[in-house]
Amino acid sequence: MLLHLKRNEWGGLFIQYLIAFLVGGIICAGSQIVLEYTKLTSAHVLVGLVVLGAVLSGLGLYEPFLNFAGAGALIPVSGFGSSITSGMISEVRRLGWEGLFTGAFEITGLGTAAAVIFGSVIALLCKPKK
């Protein structure tokens, strides 16, 4: 799923970071173009990308993309969608049909619970500026 674990040389590492930067940047630039030329809001684009990631993962296309781009494919919200589907598939292999339900949060659950917990703590500590 993830990229070139054995690339220890500096050159390989440099290329790995460069690809993450370029691919992540291109996904964000593409989203910005959609925002500029349509009336869609960023909520629409977020939902569109998460669905796209989930569907591409089901078709087996997102994993090769993750292998190629690493964090460039994982960090945009499409990587979150792909993690939902791949969690479901791996849980179905392990448990059977129950995995279709438990698998949604197999990989994403850590981040989702983290968002709730950190979000709440931060909201207690900080006040909005305006």
Add this chain to the structure above:
Amino acid sequence: MKPQEYQNLVKKNLPKTPIWKNVLLAFLIGGVICLIGQGVLNFAITIEETKEEAAAVTLAIMILIGSILTGIGIYDEIAEIGGAGAAIPITGFSNTVTAAAMEFRREGFLLGMGAKMFIIAGPVLVYGILSGFIVALIKSVILGLF
């Protein structure tokens, strides 16, 4: 003047935001966030056994970073410059949760913060899970995994 004509007139006279500049900034900000994510991912790979766990830990660390930057008010400034470049990465997802929690806290902890924390992130979860469920179901049937 018909409403449509008026709309066109307003559109014509609006100050033109340079689209190429917004797109370039989205590219740079989004790229830098993914670059940082790659560093976190490379670290997570060294401490976790499986790739899935490394991915989960990376997402959680980026969510923590996004949450803290939102709390101290920096992420809003990044979002103002970066547009989609700040909104599309998982840190933007975390930003919407934390910002909503901060914003709606004044409406009470139960029906304010508790209910409205996922006001923007909620649709992402709902449609992510629905679409994931459908494709995972089809794939499981086709591959005969049940």
